Amino acid sequence: MRTVAFTVDKTGLKAYWLTIGKKDVKLVNGKGTMDLETGPHIAVWYMQGNAGAKLSISGTLKDGTEVLSVKDSKIPGGRSKWADVKPFSV
Secondary structure, X not given: XXXXXXXXXXXXXXXXXXXEOOEEOOOEOOEEEXXXXXXXXXXXXXXXXXXXXXXXXXXXXXXXXXXXXXXXXXOOOOXXXXXXXXXXEO
């Protein structure tokens, strides 16, 4: 098991959440940790807001190694909700 620290920065979102596999990451003020088995994982994030609202996600190990990086994931034009996924390994 390795502890991953997640940070989510948001702009213009009314709501958002992050899951790793089928488990929610408990975020407080955009920060949370999760213990993960070594190997591949899938991050899934959901957003609600206006078109153009966005978030960025960073996942780092205790030694500072970044294992997940999502930059400016945006809700597309004409939409008020959006979800996306990104595989990563620990």
